[in-house]
Amino acid sequence: MRNPYRSQKIAFFFLFLATLLIVVPVGLIVIVIIQKGLPAISWQFLSDIPRQGMRSGGIFPAIIGTLYLVSGAIIFALPIGLLAAIYLSEYSKDNLLTRIIKLAIVNLAGVPSVVYGLFGLALFVVFLKFGVSILSGSLTLGIMILPVIITTSREALESVPQSFREVSLSLGASKWQTIRHIVLPNAIPGILTGTILGLGRAAGETAPILFTVAAFYLPQLPKSIFDQAMALPYHLYVISTQVPNVDEKIRYGTALVLLTLVLFMNLVAIVIRYKFRKKKKW
Amino acid sequence: MVNPVRNNKLAENAKMKDKNTISNGVKFAIKNLDIWFGTIHALKQVSMEIEANEILGAIGPSSSGKTTFLRMLNRLNDLSPNFRMNGEVKLENDNIKNIDAQFLRKRVGMVFALPLSLPLSIFDNVAYGVKMHGVKNKKLLQNKVEESLKEAYLWDEVKDRLNESAFKLSGGQQQRLCIARTLAVSPEVILFDEPCSGLDPISTAKVEDAMVKLKQKYTIVLVTNNVKQAARVSDRTAFFLNGELIELDKTELIFTGPKDKRTDGYIRGKFG
Amino acid sequence: MQKIKEFIIEKFIFICGIASIFFVVLIFLFLLKEGLAVFKFVKPLEFLLGKNWYPISEPAQLGILPLVLGSLLVTLGAAVISIPIGVGCAIYIAEIAPLKIKETLKAGIELLAAIPSVVLGFIGMVTLVPLVKNIFHLPTGLTALSGSIMLAFMAMPTIVSIAEDALYSVPKNYKEGAFALGATHWQTIWRVMLPAASSGILAAVMLGIGRVIGETMAVMMITGNAAIMPNSILSPVRTLTATIAAEMGEAVVGSEHYFALFAIGIVLFVISFIINVTADLFLHKDQK
Structure with missing residues (x-):
């Protein structure tokens, strides 16, 4: 005779174990990186250019390059993503077109990052002749984070109660006025969360920038959006695998x-979301 | 089983109503109206007229179609994706289909079931509609807000805290704020969708007082689940059941001698 | 005037609304444009089933079978590791964990999802790879197994969060009904909750696997990058994604090699398309 309570105990133990198997390594990874990385951090490391074939010096150009790329990506993706979210949440009807749009978003989110790199190379670098440049890289990253921004913004817009829209419309406001003055202001925290998550994603990605922007070693700052640039994730890849004898x-x-x-951006997003939930008035 | 006290009060009310009612003719004329939501036939062959400066009460059990009827008058049903409508609805001389929805809703204001303050300050709540219609002048807005809040009997309670969030007001105050907000856009008709459903008796009385006084300037359509409320404030009462308009008559007639026994049954609480 | 302004705004919103479709089509078209050219040099079947990938020898040999098998092997390994752990963790979070711990665990999972793959690759290189080498006494720890383990970690956040959603959205009365019949909590989970959430969990697994197949950097850093037919999980392999990432830098635009890498891109795109569409179908099955 099997005792159901004993099998429950065993099962719950394994479920707990599974959880530990995820959470503990995550904690370890973060701790190890902090522990071993912290001694390297100094003002000089953050503000100097790489020297001696990246074996000493700092990572300043890579930090700046990543900031450029991320800003470029968001400048491109936020307006399009937000308007697309507005379309889905406020205008779209339950029809075939909407289903196709949703499917396209799901697919856009699922396309492997290296395929984005290929696409960026073919369209921006080669076809549109932007060359290997910040512009090409930003646009590639921008398209890649579009689904994140659309999905989170749409959720934020849809969480604004329908009754607010009805009130606004019943007072004779037009649909766009309602969106502009009632729906958008109340969705801003959610939209912000999505935007920051998108930023974090763009900052950490390597594959899409491999052939569109990244410079192996460029100990100077980019001067225009048509320049190549270093970027943090690519720099980490390079010094981990391509350059021998780099100090650990x-x-x-x-x-x-x-x-x-990346984690800072995610943290900010989580804090905004948390505060917003607490403050929510409806 | 007629309650003599209630009867007395009804008679009194009726007298007052007759005095106050100045018939300005027909505001809404509805002919053979049918409404569907998808396959649900929400309103069936409804024909009626709503007179200017009257309070028309609409009663009936839930999903009887009374709220659908109300939301049709300012075309708020249009927001539902599978809404369909047949028949003719005229506001004065214009078919409402041919009136721009935005303009129609300016003429036909609405107060919702729960006090739905917008997440704005008290002032901005009242000024919202006016601003949306393009008024930018500060002085003008201030005057309008004050005037509307006074008309809704809220001014004295909020005049010192106009910049506070509307959510800080009590439920009854918020509902009067919503009335003020509707008045601010100078409508001709005001639709009340169960305006007192979440309110305590004292707040309810205040809202009802406001309604009775407002009918001198406005036409009022009141949908309510509270049969007694209809008896207290409406001049005529319409009884809806399963999407049909069963009966429409002077309120005292509906409550003392309804022609249809279903109306009688509902009023006596047989299917509330 | 206002009407015209709003009309223009609404048209503009509509255009942005369909931008996603436009981009998906654009991506596919450009992959086709650059990738199909490879079939001037090699027959489609030879390309898919050829056992030799020597893109720069003369004449070039462009068979991607070793790469496909490399991807499959790594993915299979990652799936075996991540599915039980991921689903188990989802059950724990959704059903067992106390409320406070639940929020912390979810934050931890989100944290994992946020770690850039190049960082995970780096950590894998310096910790996992030597470990695998020593445990199995291999000449190198850069193996399919190392890749599988690391990729399992990348699949888990996806699996956990979607499976947890699926479990969470099982109607409460299912659970209450089972409890009312005297079932234990575990019996309820096993017999009622899991079957009810099955299509959502399946979608979670598929999307997790989709993430693994598409993953590039970590896999390139720790699987050894040998474009040979893999013979065991302990041999170095090279995946489809890593091949593109590693070789595109050297391929001359317009060369056979360049076209071939784009053709691999088409293969990846089609795989991810199929996975995402199917997963989406499973996800929406419940909602109807």
Whole structure:
């Protein structure tokens, strides 16, 4: 005779174990990177150009390059993504076109990042002749984060109660006025969350920028959007695999800076979402 | 089983109503109206007239079609994706289909079931509609807000805190704020969709007082689940059941001697 | 005047609304434009089933079978590791964890999802790879197994969050009904909740696997990058994604090699398309 309570105990133990198997390594990864990376961090490391074939010096151009890329991506993706979200949440009807749009978004989110790299190379670098440049890289990253922005913004817009829209319309406001003055202001925290998550994603991606923007070693700052640039994730890849005899400290230091940047953005997004939920008035 | 006290009060009310009612002719004329939501036939062959400066009460059990009827008058049903409508509805001389929805809703205002303040300050709530219609002048807006809040009997309670969030007001105050907000756009008709469903008796009385006074300037359509409320404030009462308009008559007639026994049954609480 | 302004705004919103379709089509078209040219040099079947990938020898040999098998092997390994752990963790979070721990765990999972793949690749290189080498006494720890383990970690956040959603959206009365019949919590989970959430969990697994197949950087850094037919999970392999990432830098625009890499891109695009569409169907099955 099997005792159901004993099998429950066993099952729950394994489920707990599974959870530990995910959470503990995550914790370890973060701790190891902080522990080994922190000694490398200094003002000089953050503000100097790489020297001696990236074996010493700092990572300043890579940080700046990543900031350029991320800003470019968001400038491109936020307006399109937000308007697309407005379309889906406020205008679209339950029809075939909407189903296709939703499917396209799901697919856009699922396309492997390296395929985005190929696409960016073919369209922006070669076909539109932007060359290997910040512009090409930003646009590629921008399209890649579009689904994140659309999905989160749409959720934010749809969480604004329908009754607010009805009130606004019943007062004779037009549909766009309603969206502009009632729906959007109340969805801003959610939209912000999505935008920041998109930023974090763009900052951490390597494959899409491999052939569209990334410079192996470029110890100077880009001067225009048609220049190549270094970028943090690619720099980490390069010093981990392509350059022999790099001090481990520098590798961990670079990983720490990248991780901090990305996790910081995620943290900000989580805090905004949390505060917003608490403050929600309806 | 007629309650003599209630009867007395009804008679009194009726007298007052007759005094107050100045018939300005027909505001809404509805002919052979049918409404569907998808396959659900929500309103069936409804024909009626709504007179100017009257309070028309609409009663009936839930999903009887009374709210659909109300939301048809300012075309708010249009927002539902599978809404369909047949028949003719005229506001004065224009078919409402041919009136721009935005303009129609300016003429036909609405107060919703729960006090739905917008997440704005008290002032901005009242000024919202006016602003949307293009008024930017501050002085003008201030005057309009004050005037509307006074008309809704809220001014004295909020005049010192106009910049506070509307959510800080009590339920009854918020509902009067919603009335003020509707008045601010100078409508001709005001639709009340169960305006007191979430309110305590004192707040309810205040809202009802406001309604009775408002009918001198406005035409009022009141949908309510509270039969007694209809008896207290409406001049004529319409009884809806399963999407049909069963009976429409002077309120005292509906409540003392309805022609249809279903009306009688509902009023006596047989299917509330 | 206002009407005209709004008309223009609404048209503009509509255009942005369909932008996603436009981009998906654009991506596919450009992959086709650059990728189909490879079939001037090699027959489609030879391309898919050829056992030799020597893109720069003379004449070039462009068979992607070793790469396909490399991807399959790594993905299979990652699936075996990540599905039980991921689904188990989802059950724990959705059903068992106390509310406070639940929020912390979810934050932890989100954290994992946020770690850039190049960072995971780096960590895998410096910790996991030596470990695998020593445990199995291999000449190198850069193996399919190392890749599988690391990729399992990338699939888990996807699996956990979607499976947890699916479990969460099982109607409460199912659960209450089972409890009312005297079932234990575990019996309820096993017999009622899991079957009810099955299509959502299936979608979670598919999307997790989709993420693994498309993953590039980590896999390139820790699987050894040998474009040979893999013979065991302990041998170095090279995946489809890593091949593109590693070789595109050297391929001359317009060369056979360049076209071939784009053709691999088509293969990846089609795989991810199929996975996403199917997963989407499963996800929406419940909602109807």
